[in-house]
Amino acid sequence: MKTDRIITVQDAAAFAESLADAAAPIALRYFRTPLTITTKVDMSPVTEADQEIETFIRQRIRDHFPEHGLLGEEHGREAGSTDLTWVIDPIDGTKSFITGMPTFGTLIALLEGETPVLGVIDHPVLRERWVGKASSASLYNGQPCRTRACTRLADAVLYATTPDIFEGQARVAFERVSSSARLRRFGGDCYAYALLASGFVDAVIEAQLKPYDYMALVPVIEGAGGVVTDWAGKRLTLESDGRVIAAGTASLHREILDRLNS
Numbered sequence: 506m507k508t509d510r511i512i513t514v515q516d517a518a519a520f521a522e523s524l525a526d527a528a529a530p531i532a533l534r535y536f537r538t539p540l541t542i543t544t545k546v547d548m549s550p551v552t553e554a555d556q557e558i559e560t561f562i563r564q565r566i567r568d569h570f571p572e573h574g575l576l577g578e579e580h581g582r583e584a585g586s587t588d589l590t591w592v593i594d595p596i597d598g599t600k601s602f603i604t605g606m607p608t609f610g611t612l613i614a615l616l617e618g619e620t621p622v623l624g625v626i627d628h629p630v631l632r633e634r635w636v637g638k639a640s641s642a643s644l645y646n647g648q649p650c651r652t653r654a655c656t657r658l659a660d661a662v663l664y665a666t667t668p669d670i671f672e673g674q675a676r677v678a679f680e681r682v683s684s685s686a687r688l689r690r691f692g693g694d695c696y697a698y699a700l701l702a703s704g705f706v707d708a709v710i711e712a713q714l715k716p717y718d719y720m721a722l723v724p725v726i727e728g729a730g731g732v733v734t735d736w737a738g739k740r741l742t743l744e745s746d747g748r749v750i751a752a753g754t755a756s757l758h759r760e761i762l763d764r765l766n767s
Contacts, residue, residue, distance in 0.1 A: 512570070512589075514615075514622055514638045521613045521625045522636065524565055528558045528611050529629035532596065536630060537605050550599050555579055558595035558611065566591050576743070578717045590616045594717040598666075598694030607631055608696040614721035619742040624721035626699045635699045637724030645703050652731040652753030653704035658760050661707035661752075662688045664697035670713045675748065678736075679710060682764045698722045698751055702729035707753045708761055712736075714747040726751050732758040736765055 535554035542550050559579045566575060574585030577593040591613065596602050598609035607630035615623040622639040635650065637643040643650050655661050663686035665671075671679045683689045686708070693700070695718075700706040702725050719733075719741055726733045732755050735741055736748040750765070752758035 514641075517615050517623050518625070518636055518638050520569065521615065521623060522634070524562050524613055525611055525625055525627035525634065527565070528562060528595070529627065531558050531561065532602075532609075532611065532629045536602065536607075540603055542603055550603060551579060552596070552599065552603060554602065555596045555599060559593055562591075562593050562595065562613070576717060578715065588618045592616060592621075592717050592720040594695075594721070597718060598696070601692075601694055606692075608693050610695045610699070612695055612717065612721035614717075614724070616720060616743075619744075621720045621723045621741075624724035626695055626721055626725055628696060628699070633699070635702055635725045637702075637721075637726070637728040639724060639728075641728055643702055643725050643728030645699075650703045650729050652701060652726070652729045653707055654754060655707040656754050656756035658682065658685050658708075658757065658764070659687060661686045661757060662690070662705070663708045663710065664690050664693055664701075664706050665710050666694055666697070667691055670711060672712075675712050678765045679712075681767070682710065682761055685764065695722065698726060698733075701731060701751055701753055702726050704753070708757060709751040710749070710761065710765075712748045714749055716741075716743045716745070718747075719745075719749050722751065730754070734758070734762075736762070738762050 540552045559577045572586045574590035575583040594612040602609040611627045613625040614621045624637040626635040731753045733751040
């Protein structure tokens, strides 16, 4: 990594996990309590928990790495003086959070240029955490995790957060693919991707995502043996169109990609 101050991926991972450790009690303090819910311009909900967690994480990053860039769901982007950027989703799955579902998570990623080199998926209520680092095996609660060796869509467990994210031709394409899977399920938000990394889910297909929704997922899934791209098969970047395919094996990913675009 090129930076004014040397930071290894290992050091960055330890720092990111400390952020998740400190953010978890904030989420738990608000979880299943009366919440003030505001609707954003894009019609998505936001709570004081989202705001407080992101504010806390951003301040910690500024204190430790003022030269790094920041991108968060609630407070936007701040440029840094290096090619390193932290990408934060304080509560991925706000709709789950406000309805008492424990599958919401905090996502923290570190990008070098456009490439995510570190990803943390933390689920405070469930006390489950996945960590992915470039060129390393992904970890679930400190132990290596691995995707399942499913190579055919007909044998696959496929997830999407909700069918509502697919519109027009994207909905047609999703139905064409998902109807061929062995089992199709909805819900989970980032938890579905984490379960993919641990071999319980074989594929996740989504649309209308933002960089803070998917950047932390990439190192976790890839480090567990999976593949994650956009619907054109290209690597995900900050400029991707928000359509994501994640699969546990390259063969399954290729079949899904072909069917989506047939």
